[in-house]
Amino acid sequence: MDPTLGGQMVDVDTPAAEGLSAPLPRDTHLLLRRAVHDHAREALGRRDPPPVLHVGVPGGRTASLPLDPAEPADLGLRTDVVAALRVRAGPETGADASHLVWLSRSGELVLQDLDALWLSAARAAYIEAERELIFVVVNRHGWRDPRSGLGRTWARVRANKRRQPASGKDTA
Numbered sequence: 001m002d003p004t005l006g007g008q009m010v011d012v013d014t015p016a017a018e019g020l021s022a023p024l025p026r027d028t029h030l031l032l033r034r035a036v037h038d039h040a041r042e043a044l045g046r047r048d049p050p051p052v053l054h055v056g057v058p059g060g061r062t063a064s065l066p067l068d069p070a071e072p073a074d075l076g077l078r079t080d081v082v083a084a085l086r087v088r089a090g091p092e093t094g095a096d097a098s099h100l101v102w103l104s105r106s107g108e109l110v111l112q113d114l115d116a117l118w119l120s121a122a123r124a125a126y127i128e129a130e131r132e133l134i135f136v137v138v139n140r141h142g143w144r145d146p147r148s149g150l151g152r153t154w155a156r157v158r159a160n161k162r163r164q165p166a167s168g169k170d171t172a
Contacts, residue, residue, distance in 0.1 A: 119135055
């Protein structure tokens with residue numbers, strides 16, 4: 001250990017942790033909860049809804065693309081798609097200062113190939129745009145950030161527009 005560093009080792013090559021971390025700002029928490037509720041409403045009566053990539057502000061201006069699992073895994077093409085969706089979602093100003101990117105799909109909130117493919121594309125598109133990326137995977141019961149593992153689930157999500165209870169289970 002270097003005594004000039006106060007006995008602490010510093011690794012300058014370690015990148016900063018990516019993704020969401022607790023505690024979340026209240027606005028971010030509410031937007032993520034809205035994304036879950038919107039997905040639950042859209043998936044109502046459908047056993048296995050197709051995955052959809054969304055960019056924008058849940059409950060506000062968004063651009064969405066239904067995904068076909070048979071699509072090629074070309075990173076460049078996917079990056080261009082995310083960049084185009086970001087532009088179509090509108091400017092990131094005022095109350096919409098930070099777009100979210102969320103992949104709504106069925107299944108458990110564990111990392112799947114589709115999540116990784118679109119996360120890498122979103123990451124590249126947001127680096128090119130010099131914007132901060134908030135990327136989460138959403139299902140009928142909650143959301144999860146595949147980079148940090150932070151997430152939240154609810155035992156029951158009501159798909160209607162009534163006010164939802166704030167209770168839920170956080171995961172890390």
